[in-house]
Amino acid sequence: MLLLQLIINGIQVGALYGLTAVGFSLIFGATKIFHFAHGASFAISAYIFYYLYAVLLVWWPISILASCFVVVAFGVALDRYVYGPIQSTDGSFFTIFVGSFGVAVVVQNLIGTVFGRGFISVPSALSKSVELAPGLYVAPAAGIAVVTAVACFVGLQLFLGRTNIGIALRALSESSALVRTFGLNPKAISTCAFALGSLLVVPAAVLTSMTSGLNAAIGGRVMLISVAATIVGGVGSLRGAACAGLLLGIAENLALWRFDPQWSEAVMFLILFAFIVLRPSGFFGRVATS
Amino acid sequence: MIAYLVNLATLVCINAILAVTLNFIMGYAGIFSLAHAVFFGVGAYVAAFIALQWTDSLLLQLPAAMLVAGLISVALALPALRVRGDYFVAASLGFQVLAATVFSEWKSVTGGIGGLVGIPPASIGGHAFTDPVEFLALAGVTLVLVVVLTATIVRSSFGRSLKAIRDSESAALAFGKNVALIKTLSVFYSTAICAVAGVLYADYLSFINVESFTIDASTLFMAMVIVGGIGTVWGPVVGAVLLTLLPAALTYLPFLPRTEIGSVQQMIYGLAMVLLMIFKPDGLMGIKRGEA
Amino acid sequence: MGRLRKVAVLAFSLLVAFAGQASAQDLRIGAIFPLSGANADYGDLYMGATELAVSHLNDAKVLGGKLSIAYEDSQALPQQGVIAMNKLVNVEKVAYVLSAFTGVSKAISTTAARSHTVAVNGGGVGPDLAELGEYFWNVIPLANFEVRAMAPYLVQKRGLKRFVLVYVDDPLGQSIKRELESSLAPLGGALAEALSVPSNAQQFSGIAARVRDAKPDVVYIASFGAQQSQIVKQLRDNGVTQQLASYSGFAIPAIASLPEAKGALFTTQRIDWNSGDPVTKRFTREYQTRTNRAPTAYAANYYNAVLLFGALASALQKAGLPVTGENLLAKRREIGTFDLVGGRVTFEKDGTIRSAMQINEVDGEPAVVEIVATP
Known part of the structure; x- marks a missing residue:
């Protein structure tokens, strides 16, 4: 029963990891920007929701909408005013990385100053588990996590497959020259990638604020997991990132079955390490082109 | 006050050694590692272990630390260097997290999170470096040696091969360079000298624990290199000086509320990195593209 | 420049x-x-x-x-x-x-x-702190006294015999583990499971499953700061309904105001505020x-x-x-x-x-439930 419980926990956590990772992968794949501040987006989204819903007692759909709005604005603003200028002068992988890292540091400390550095959580009945079978506890949040993750992912695939801008977005990850030849503006598409990618952190941020709770430093871990999932899934493969997120979540929890808890993070990164060395093209074997 | 400046200067020297060695692989070999703090830690733990178990002699601690760090790095570099760019960064990230777990779990050697306390001061030929000024001299001389040695290597034929590989691996390969060997050697050199900084750090603070060797430390070292100017001789040193002194200098700003000093420091540090990358991406000591 | x-x-x-x-x-x-x-x-x-x-x-x-x-x-x-x-x-x-x-x-x-x-x-309670030389003083009784006050109370007065410990793997957590191991057996209690967590961990739903699986009478938490609140909330959310216990780390406002922590017991040194x-x-x-x-x-x-x-x-x-x-x-x-x-x-x-100890219950503001004399 412990095993089943750990797998279910893993799916709940992994679904959210997957969703966040897809956001990162979308941005990274389409723009080649190593968006280290993706974790900061997560923290911003979670704290905005917390502040509106739990402190100002705003109705939840409005809180979530406001959170979406702010986080999209944050992502797009970063693309326009930080990454854009860096790309126009230099644009090397590491220059962008350092700039993005700086943003993440600023956001984390700003959140700490504004909302406090301690632990906060959004009180909600959704995080309270019920005993489904003897010894098997599942919270409504688990179901919501899985359903939301699947819905978001299907929606994203439809968007990328059916709409012009979606197709352009996919094309951009192949070649920006190609996109320009077809008369599309890579800048506008890049903005779109940031908007979508940032939007995808909201479900995970809102649910995490209810289940695990938040602290100002939460972005760093989210970021590490997104990077790991993106690589394990294969850069540019959204399907891969989603599956890898799920895999990492399950692995993290399954590790508890036999190991001490402090090894569960190490297990996740061991998987990352193994994938890079043995199968650098990721889950679905798209050949890396760098 | 002098003693405090000496303390800061010693930390600056140690950080500068780290930045110079990281710059060696980042700037000249094009290997972006987010695991530099691991080898810093390996050096520190080896030194502390030897000092606590056997001897405080620096002449024994240094070669042992360099050898251990160098061998570990080579063992990892051989498989990992086959992949390029983003993947290597991610691999080093994974390695950094794994190593931090090992540092905090291998308690018989590392003391876990509690760390190792009361490491005796280092000595050479029976002379113990207990006086902070003497230790600063030791760290300073080491830094100068490291800078000179690194600059010499960069200018040698080995250094030219490195830069050739950085600029185009396939071209270097076509010219008959043994790319794998050259890369592995440069990683060995970088991590071995990095371990020297670890030895100095352990002997100086007389306390080490895992918190000094985490991903945060690795990113800080990387920031030093980038802020100062990647691929330059003096850039990493300048970066190390600035980023080490910034927090200390900020504590003297009287108008900051006490509970916010830490956050404000971090915010300025983050903001400085963002602005620098936007307006001067080559770093403070950076030269125009194409000259390196 | x-x-x-x-x-x-x-x-x-x-x-x-x-x-x-x-x-x-x-x-x-x-x-x-x-x-x-x-x-x-x-x-x-x-x-x-x-x-x-x-x-x-x-x-x-x-x-x-x-x-x-x-x-x-x-x-x-x-x-x-x-x-x-x-x-x-x-x-x-x-x-x-x-x-x-x-x-x-x-x-x-x-x-x-x-x-x-x-x-x-005046705040750290790891027992190693007693051995740091003559220039290091403690004005707080160290955690070994806290465990020695809490264990007999839980086992003998509350009849809670089966302990599970969730602890941060640092000197404090390790010493609490040692202290629990040595003091429970003579009392007729047992430490069924000790789960260590890294100091930066934030996800505890899996830990909660392990805790439930060990079927404890009481869960002893040895963490601090933001993390201990997270542990308490996630244990309660994930079906751990047993008595919670801790050391003086719980004596902060964040725990007092956490609804999930209500009813948890923790030790502090005895101070009669009145x-x-x-x-x-x-x-x-x-x-x-x-x-x-x-x-x-x-x-x-x-x-x-x-x-x-x-x-x-x-x-x-x-x-x-x-x-x-x-x-x-x-x-x-x-x-x-x-x-x-x-x-x-x-x-x-x-x-x-050394000082007398008291056992407090989290109930909005902590209330004293038991006083344990100076050892």
Whole structure:
């Protein structure tokens, strides 16, 4: 029963990891920007929701909408005013990385100053588990996590497959020259990638604020997991990132079955390490082109 | 006050050694590692272990630390260097997290999170470096040696091969360079000298624990290199000086509320990195593209 | 450009440092608290108490000059602590430093011993803190006493025999584990499972499953700061309904206001807030009006640490001796017993104190449920 419980926990956590990772992968794949501040987006989204819903007692759909709005604005603003200028002068992988890292540091400390550095959580009945079978506890949040993750992912695939801008977005990850030849503006598409990618952190941020709770430093871990999932899934493969997120979540929890808890993070990164060395093209074997 | 400046200067020297060695692989070999703090830690733990178990002699601690760090790095570099760019960064990230777990779990050697306390001061030929000024001299001389040695290597034929590989691996390969060997050697050199900084750090603070060797430390070292100017001789040193002194200098700003000093420091540090990358991406000591 | 700026910064800092030097009679002590980072809550709590003590000492004019405290931020990290300690010893030239957190305290103890600076801990409770040399003092009873008070109460009075421990894998957590292992067996209890968590972990749903699987009567949590709140909430959310217990780490407002923590039991040293002695009375009354918080053991400890310095320094001044680390240590050994908040305190040979313990229940504000006499 412990095993089943750990797998279910893993799916709940992994679904959210997957969703966040897809956001990162979308941005990274389409723009080649190593968006280290993706974790900061997560923290911003979670704290905005917390502040509106739990402190100002705003109705939840409005809180979530406001959170979406702010986080999209944050992502797009970063693309326009930080990454854009860096790309126009230099644009090397590491220059962008350092700039993005700086943003993440600023956001984390700003959140700490504004909302406090301690632990906060959004009180909600959704995080309270019920005993489904003897010894098997599942919270409504688990179901919501899985359903939301699947819905978001299907929606994203439809968007990328059916709409012009979606197709352009996919094309951009192949070649920006190609996109320009077809008369599309890579800048506008890049903005779109940031908007979508940032939007995808909201479900995970809102649910995490209810289940695990938040602290100002939460972005760093989210970021590490997104990077790991993106690589394990294969850069540019959204399907891969989603599956890898799920895999990492399950692995993290399954590790508890036999190991001490402090090894569960190490297990996740061991998987990352193994994938890079043995199968650098990721889950679905798209050949890396760098 | 002098003693405090000496303390800061010693930390600056140690950080500068780290930045110079990281710059060696980042700037000249094009290997972006987010695991530099691991080898810093390996050096520190080896030194502390030897000092606590056997001897405080620096002449024994240094070669042992360099050898251990160098061998570990080579063992990892051989498989990992086959992949390029983003993947290597991610691999080093994974390695950094794994190593931090090992540092905090291998308690018989590392003391876990509690760390190792009361490491005796280092000595050479029976002379113990207990006086902070003497230790600063030791760290300073080491830094100068490291800078000179690194600059010499960069200018040698080995250094030219490195830069050739950085600029185009396939071209270097076509010219008959043994790319794998050259890369592995440069990683060995970088991590071995990095371990020297670890030895100095352990002997100086007389306390080490895992918190000094985490991903945060690795990113800080990387920031030093980038802020100062990647691929330059003096850039990493300048970066190390600035980023080490910034927090200390900020504590003297009287108008900051006490509970916010830490956050404000971090915010300025983050903001400085963002602005620098936007307006001067080559770093403070950076030269125009194409000259390196 | 960068170099120029650096020189300017240094020159500026020199200026500030010299301008800050006060007249010879004034006394300055240091404090290394977590003022930023995840444990800043504690630093905030400690500072309220130390500031109150400073104002009391200055009002009473027992010292020749004005007393002030130089605060440094440790972020509860050992390395930051060492840098802060070096600064306090070498720049501020203090002879007496208040310290907090087990890891930080251990890290600064070498500098304290080498520079003959007294370091006083009022918050960290790792039992290793008793063995850090003669310049390291503790004004808080260490965690081994806490476990020895809690275990018999839970086993014998509540009939809770099967323990599961969730602990942070640091010196404090490890010592609580050792202490539980050794004290449960003679009582007829058992430590069914000990689950260690990394200090930066935030996900505990899997841990909760392991805890449930071990079928405990009581879950003992040994963590601190933001993390212990997260553990409590996630255990409760994930079907762990058993009694929760902890050490004095729970004595912070964040736990008192966490709905999931209601009913949890934790130990602190015994302090009778309603006692008649004037020191305790004054502290209780003024701490409440000044900070709008109920007094806690932590606050009392740091208030006591400053008061202790006041007593020692004024005795030294009367004897015409300079206030140095050596003299403070000699004076403490000479006097031995002090009137502090919570009553009369006697130092052991190793620089620690013993005290009666109390067991508190989290219920909005903690309420005392049991008093355990001095061992």
